[in-house]
Amino acid sequence: MELIELKNIDLTGWNGLDQCEKIGEEIKEFYEATAEYLHNNKQEFKDHAIEEYFDTLQSCLGLLAIAGITAEEVMKEYPKHLNKLKHRPRIKRCDKCTNCIMESKQYAGDKTDVKYIICNKMNEKIEEKDLKHYANKCGYYKEGDK
Incomplete structure (x- = not known):
């Protein structure tokens, strides 16, 4: 090629x-x-x-x-x-979720920016690193959706 x-x-x-x-x-x-x-x-x-x-x-x-x-x-x-x-696979979010919210979070004294998704179905704030786990148990999300 x-x-x-x-x-x-x-x-x-x-x-x-x-x-x-x-x-x-x-x-x-x-x-x-x-x-x-x-x-x-x-x-x-x-x-x-x-x-x-x-x-x-x-x-x-x-x-x-x-x-x-x-x-x-x-x-x-x-x-x-x-x-x-x-190192950046795209993770599927359902259309019921609110897009990224950036917050600062303290980790061992260091201030770090963390991205969150607000899942409106489960009414939870989900850290970006945990999205795949939550997406798979979300009732709106279907595996294979584009």
Whole structure:
């Protein structure tokens, strides 16, 4: 498999605000193309969703370039991203839960930020590290839900 090589494009005359607007446009197009593919599972819609994904990626890379960060610098950081993915599995929460709340908690005299979920069914504050256990016993959560 060939690796993806990121490339900066010429953004002469563009500023950060221009690029942020471009990112918004590209994300909207990506959402629309992906929704079309989810609704109509044909190769042409799949290809379009992938094309819009890369346009979104390129527009974000453009903003980094305007900020002085090159494509080469971004690519050097990719192994760190892959490592982060290994240690951050996504845990399914049901739609009855309230999203993350950040609090500070004392652990052996050290103040630490801890993320919590408020489960509205069980009326409990659940620390992020315990979510998988609670999600599996939650009556709203079904294994295999997306």
